[in-house]
């Protein structure tokens with residue numbers, strides 16, 4: 001293991017040195033900036049380009065269709081209006097109970113501690129989410145605690161996006177201890193894209209904190225393509241297999257990025273090299289600005305049929321859609337129309 005790379009200051013400096021200028025991104029990859037139509041720049045103003053340099057190094061230079069580049073490069077098509085593609089496709093604003101608390105599923109709820117992400121994914125269903133008005137402060141903890149205690153069925157807290165692993169270890173620890181102090185909570189889930197885009201974030205202090213917790217910890221990472229998992233990322237994730245932390249991956253099916261059975265299969269095999277199991281394969285949420293990533297139902301059905309025929313069952317992600325108002329994610333195989 002290349003220990004020195006896991007130092008805390010390394011990931012912090014990476015987080016404060018993101019690429020945010022589309023021209024810089026394209027020139028770094030030796031690509032022409034001619035494709036930056038004014039629409040793309042406007043799209044970047046609405047939802048800013050944000051990408052760690054380490055993630056850019058995983059992209060293939062000279063390839064304008066690189067599957068990692070397409071996930072982050074603002075595109076003029078984002079400005080097109082499409083019927084059915086809306087700002088809040090999952091009705092999250094309505095489901096917000098208290099600052100940062102989104103409780104839709106019986107036994108578990110989302111707690112958003114920060115609006116910041118290390119990377120901006122163009123397909124993100126929270127790209128229009130009004131985070132700033134909705135973040136819990138220390139003084140809100142007492143209310144969150146009483147809310148949990150009033151809901152006897154809650155046994156799991158899910159830290160979700162914005163990305164909880166953009167928090168410093170000390171802030172993270174503060175919230176971890178608060179959650180640990182409630183006996184009915186048995187599980188802590190951390191949904192984060194940071195271990196994939198800045199693997200150094202899995203530093204010693206964080207891993208120790210998670211290892212020592214009384215909570216049963218699940219880390220759900222987010223990778224959409226095998227190229228996101230270079231050897232260094234695999235090594236960073238594989239450290240966790242020596243702990244009791246369960247590591248899963250979720251992906252979103254995206255046109256032009258991972259819309260072939262071979263791509264999904266390669267991703268599953270690559271994840272398993274780090275002992276990470278595929279969890280969900282999400283059909284795109286219909287968020288305004290992401291219609292150009294949407295796939296035809298027949299394409300999805302054929303892809304999933306092929307994936308099922310090829311992969312061992314434990315490497316097949318569950319194909320799901322989230323439907324606003326439903327009490328769980330909806331399994332889809334054979335039912336997409």
Ligand SMILES: *Cc1c(COP(=O)(O)O)cnc(C)c1O
Pocket residue numbers: 102103104105108109110158322328329
């Ligand atoms: C996805 C999601 C969860 C977690 O659901 P699991 O099926 O347990 O992964 C919880 N709350 C909301 C609002 C979600 O969207």
Ligand code: SF4
Pocket residue numbers: 117118119120121124125126161162163193
């Ligand atoms: S919440 Fe997740 S999907 Fe959305 S921009 Fe942040 S990292 Fe990307």
